[in-house]
Amino acid sequence: xxxxxxxxxxxxxxxxxxxxxxxxxxxxxxxxxxxxxxxxxxxxxxxxxxxxxxxxxxxxxxxxxxxxxxxxxxxxxxxxxxxxxxxxxxxxxxxxxxxxxxxxxxxxxxxxxxxxxxxxxxxxxxxxxxxxxxxxxxxxxxxxxxxxxxxxxxxxxxxxxxxxxxxxxxxxxxxxxxxxxxxxxxxxxxxxxxxxxxxxxxxxxxxxxxxxxx
Amino acid sequence: xxxxxxxxxxxxxxxxxxxxxxxxxxxxxxxxxxxxxxxxxxxxxxxxxxxxxxxxxxxxxxxxxxxxxxxxxxxxxxxxxxxxxxxxxxxxxxxxxxxxxxxxxxxxxxxxxxxxxxxxxxxxxxxxxxxxxxxxxxxxxxxxxxxxxxxxxxxxxxxxxxxxxxxxxxxxxxxxxxxxxxxxxxxxxxxxxxxxxxxxxxxxxxxxxxxxxxxxxxxxxxxxxxxxxxxxxxxxxxxxxxxxxxxxxxxxxxxxxxxxxxxxxxxxxxxxxxxxxxxxxxxxxxxxxxxxxxxxxxxxxxxxxxxxxxxxxxxxxxxxxxxx
Numbered sequence: 159x160x161x162x163x164x165x166x167x168x169x170x171x172x173x174x175x176x177x178x179x180x181x182x183x184x185x186x187x188x189x190x191x192x193x194x195x196x197x198x199x200x201x202x203x204x205x206x207x208x209x210x211x212x213x214x215x216x217x218x219x220x221x222x223x224x225x226x227x228x229x230x231x232x233x234x235x236x237x238x239x240x241x242x243x244x245x246x247x248x249x250x251x252x253x254x255x256x257x258x259x260x261x262x263x264x265x266x267x268x269x270x271x272x273x274x275x276x277x278x279x280x281x282x283x284x285x286x287x288x289x290x291x292x293x294x295x296x297x298x299x300x301x302x303x304x305x306x307x308x309x310x311x312x313x314x315x316x317x318x319x320x321x322x323x324x325x326x327x328x329x330x331x332x333x334x335x336x337x338x339x340x341x342x343x344x345x346x347x348x349x350x351x352x353x354x355x356x357x358x359x360x361x362x363x364x365x366x367x368x369x370x371x372x
Numbered sequence: 373x374x375x376x377x378x379x380x381x382x383x384x385x386x387x388x389x390x391x392x393x394x395x396x397x398x399x400x401x402x403x404x405x406x407x408x409x410x411x412x413x414x415x416x417x418x419x420x421x422x423x424x425x426x427x428x429x430x431x432x433x434x435x436x437x438x439x440x441x442x443x444x445x446x447x448x449x450x451x452x453x454x455x456x457x458x459x460x461x462x463x464x465x466x467x468x469x470x471x472x473x474x475x476x477x478x479x480x481x482x483x484x485x486x487x488x489x490x491x492x493x494x495x496x497x498x499x500x501x502x503x504x505x506x507x508x509x510x511x512x513x514x515x516x517x518x519x520x521x522x523x524x525x526x527x528x529x530x531x532x533x534x535x536x537x538x539x540x541x542x543x544x545x546x547x548x549x550x551x552x553x554x555x556x557x558x559x560x561x562x563x564x565x566x567x568x569x570x571x572x573x574x575x576x577x578x579x580x581x582x583x584x585x586x587x588x589x590x591x592x593x594x595x596x597x598x599x600x601x602x603x604x605x606x607x608x609x610x611x612x613x614x615x616x617x618x619x620x621x622x623x624x625x626x627x628x629x630x631x632x633x634x635x636x637x638x639x640x641x642x643x644x645x646x647x648x649x650x651x652x653x654x655x656x657x658x659x660x661x662x663x664x665x666x667x668x669x670x671x672x673x674x675x676x677x678x679x680x681x682x683x684x685x686x687x688x689x690x691x692x693x694x695x696x
Contacts, residue, residue: 189476194382227472235376241556245548254539261378262475269377269472281469291400293411298462300416301423305466308417308424332431337567340425340441341574344450348582351417355410365409 166219167277173217174275178284185272192264197257203264210267217275227270228263235262278302296367308347315339374467374482375531377475381538388534389480395488396461402454411455418451419459423466430567441567444490445498445520449512449572452584453495460487481534485527489605494523496601499586509576512583517569517677519605524561526608528553565673569680 167174173181188210195202214224239258243251279299286295319335327335355363380388403411422443429440443463448456461483467473474482498519505511532553536546575582 185476189377190382193378193380193385193477231376238376239379241552242544242549245546245552246544251544254542254544258378262376263378265377265475265477266472269468269476272476273469273472278469293404294400294458294462296412297416297419297458298465300412301419301462301466304417304420305423308420309427312424312427329431333566334570336428336430337570338574339428340446340567341571341578343425343428344421344446344571344575345579345582347417347421348414348450348579351413354417355413358413359409363409365412367412 166217166223166274169218171217171275173213173271176275178276178280179287181272181276182281182284185268188268189265192268193261197253197260200260203260207264207267210264210271213271214267217271219271219274224267224270228266231266232263235259235266292367299367304347304350307350308343311346312339312343315342374464374474375478375485377477379475379538380478380481380534382477384534384538385475385477385480388484389477392461392480392483392488395492396457396483399454399457399461399492403458406452406454415451415455415459415462418447418455419462419466422447422459422463426463430563432563441571442486442490442524442564443568444486445494445516445523445564446568446571448491448495448584449498449516449568450575450582450584452586453492456491456495457487460491481531485530489527489530489608490523493526493601493605494519497522497605500602509573509580512576513569513573513680514677516572517565517680518673520568521561521565521673522605524557524564525554526605528557528560529608562672562676566676569676573680 176184188206192203192206197203214221236259239255239262242255242258243249245251282295282299285298286292316339319339323335403415425443425446426440444456444460447459450456451459464474464479464482464486468476468479498515501515501518502511505514529550532546532550535549539546572583
C-alpha cells in the first residue's frame with residue numbers, strides 16, 4: 159500500500175512549493191474545463207492535455223508511474239463507457255463515448271498530478287481553511303492514522319486464512335470466509351476504537367483536537 | 373462503482389454536490405449530538421474499517437473481475453445513519469485524495485449515491501423493515517439484506533437520471549441505458565446484499581451489542597421522515613424496473629431538461645436520429661429481460677434474507693477461531 163501512497167508528495171519542485179489552495183483550485187479549474195468543453199473543440203482539449211503533462215514534468219512525476227496508473231484506469235473506463243453505445247444497440251453513442259473517454263482521461267491525469275504534489279496533511283489544513291467543520295477534519299485525520307493499522311490487521315487475517323486453507327475451496331466457502339473477514343475486521347476495529355477512546359479519555363480528551371498549525 | 377469525471381456535466385455535478393453537502397452537513401450536526409466526544413474515534417475508526425473492508429475481494433463466478441463491498445448499509449447498521457453517512461463520505465474523500473478514485477467534480481454525485489442513498493436511505497429502509505419484523509436478530513439481518521439491495525438499485529437509478537439530465541437533448545435513448553444499468557446492478561446488488569447479510573450475521577453472533585440501537589425518538593416527526601426516506605429508496609429502485617414499460621419516461625426526462633434549461637445543448641443530431649429507432653435492444657425482448665432481471669433480483673434477495681435470517685445462531689466457539 160505504501161507503494162502508491164504519497165509516493166512523490168515529498169519531492170521538491172515548483173509545483174510542490176505552490177500553496178495548497180492554489181493547487182486545489184487549479185485542478186478544479188482544469189477538471190471543470192475538461193468536462194465542459196464539447197468534443198468539437200478538440201484543439202482546446204489537446205492544449206489542456208499538454209498543460210497537464212507539462213505540470214507532470216514540472217512536478218517530476220515519472221512518466222512510467224503515470225502510464226501504470228492509466229493502465230489500470232483506462233480499461234475500467236472503457237468498459238464503463240462502452241455501456242453507452244451498447245445501450246443504443248451499437249448503432250449510435252460512439253461520439254458521446256469518445257468525448258467521455260477524452261474528458262475522463264484528462265480529468266484523471268489532472269487528479270494524478272494533484273495527489274502527487276499534495277500530501278494528505280496539506281489537504282487537511284486546506285480543508286480547514288475552507289471552513290470544513292473541525293470535527294470532520296479530526297475524523298479524517300483519525301481515519302488516515304488508522305487506515306494503515308487496519309490494513310496491517312487485514313493482511314494478518316489474509317495470511318492466517320491462506321495458511322489454513324490449502325488449494326481452492328468452493329465458491330460458497332470463499333464467500334463465507336471473505337464475509338467473515340469483513341465482520342471480524344469490523345469487530346476488531348470497533349473494539350480498537352473503544353480502547354483508543356478509553357486511552358484518549360485517560361489523557362484528558364475533551365472532544366477537541368489541538369494542533370500546532372495555527 | 374465510482375463515477376469518474378467526464379460522465380456528468382458540470383451543472384449536474386454542482387447540483388448533486390449541493391444535495392450531498394446539505395445531507396452530509398446535517399449528518400455531521402446530528403452526529404455531534406448523538407455521539408458527543410466519542411464521535412471522532414468511533415467514526416474515524418469505522419471510516420478506516422470501511423476503507424480497508426473495500427479491499428477484501430469477493431470472487432465472482434464466470435467473470436474475470438472480483439467484487440467488493442460498498443458498505444453503506446453495513447456502516448449504518450453498526451454506527452447509525454448519521455455516522456454511517458459521514459463515514460462513507462470520508463471514505464470517498466480519502467479514496468479520491470489518495471488514489472484518484474472517482475472524479476473531483478463527481479465527488480458530490482458519488483457521495484450522493486454511496487453515502488446519502490447508501491447509508492441514510494439504506495438505514496431508513498433497514499430500520500423500517502426491522503421495526504416491522506420485531507427488532508430481533510433475524511429482523512436485523514433481513515432488514516440489512518433487503519436495504520442493501522435496494523440501496524444499490526436506487527443508486528443505479530439515480531446515476532441514470534443524472535446521466536440522462538447531463539446529456540439530454542443529444543438524441544440518445546436513455547431508456548436503454550437504464551435497462552442495461554438496472555440489469556447489471558441487480559446482480560451487483562445481490563452481491564452487496566449477500567456480503568452485508570453475512571457480515572451482519574457474523575457480528576450478531578459475536579458481538580450483538582455493536583448493532584446500533586436508536587435512542588427513544590425525540591419527536592413524533594422522526595418515524596414519518598424515516599418511512600418517507602425508505603419509501604423514496606424503494607420508489608427509485610422500483611422506478612428502475614418499471615422504466616422500460618413507461619415509454620413516456622424519456623420524454624419526461626427531456627421535458628425536465630428543457631425546463632431546467634439544458635435544452636440549449638441540443639445539437640442537430642436529434643433531427644437525424646429518432647429516439648425510438650434503435651433496433652436490437654428495444655421491443656418486447658428488452659422489456660422482458662429487464663423486468664426478469666428485476667424480478668430475479670428481488671426474489672433472490674428475499675431468499676438470501678430468509679436463509680441468512682434462519683441460519684442465525686450465536687456461536688461463541690467461533691469467537692476465538694479467526695485469530696491468528
